Amino acid sequence: GGDQVLIARAQEIPVVYLMSLYADFPPSIIAKADSGIKTAQDLKGKQVGLPLYGTNLMAVKAIIKRAGLEEKDVNLVDIGYTQIPSLVEGKVDAVVGFANNEPVKLKAMGIAINKINSWDYFSLVGHGLISGEEKIASNPQQVKRLVRASLKGLEYALANPEKTFEICLKYLPELGEEQKEQERQVLRLSMVLWENEYTREHGLGHSAPEDWVDSQRLMMELGLISKETPVEKFLNLSFLP
Known part of the structure; x- marks a missing residue:
């Protein structure tokens, strides 16, 4: 990247x-539709799962920053690359994945989602x-x-x-x-x-x-x-x- x-x-x-x-920078923050998470501001006090390195970490930090939040406002949880089971099983409130990948798999499982795209917050x-x-x-x-x-x-x-x-x-x-x-x-x-x-x-x-x-x-x-x-x-x- x-x-x-x-x-x-x-x-x-x-x-x-x-x-x-x-x-466009592909990482997105993905949450279940009934989670109440629709915008980056809604992440305050929530647990967001992702591998704590690389592009996904860069994306979530940037979104948090541009949304006017501080890193301490959001609990970043290291889940490796287990985004789908971690979200489905309720281990975290949201996950960071690619806009062209995890949303497709979740929708195929019948799970409605909300998506916060990187490119709506910055031009990385x-x-x-x-x-x-x-x-x-x-x-x-x-x-x-x-x-x-x-x-x-x-x-x-x-x-x-x-x-x-x-x-x-x-x-x-x-x-x-x-x-x-x-x-x-x-x-x-x-x-x-x-x-x-x-x-x-x-x-x-x-x-x-x-x-x-x-x-x-x-x-x-x-x-x-x-x-x-x-x-x-x-x-x-x-x-x-």
């Missing part, structure tokens, strides 16, 4: 973001294709081929969602019919996250420099990075068409 790029750069690790895969950059300065300098043609191939794959999937899903099924022969329908929905929701207003204007795979500025500012506020890096040092979209 973009957050990991910024953490690496703050530690002088020369990684470079080449294209976006998720145009989503997951993308990343390389290193050394690789880019030593073999730019290979990097270009990788970027163009990745972009071609995204474009094909968006234009042919059902054919794309059939290709995916070749690598998941064990899926039953019910699971297939769930995974079809996961793929379709993933595709929604590949595009946003910025990519529709500038092209698939592009990433807004101002979102990186906002991301760094937010991560500085959260104490996740100790310094900012000029965006042009780690954002290189020149390999896109």
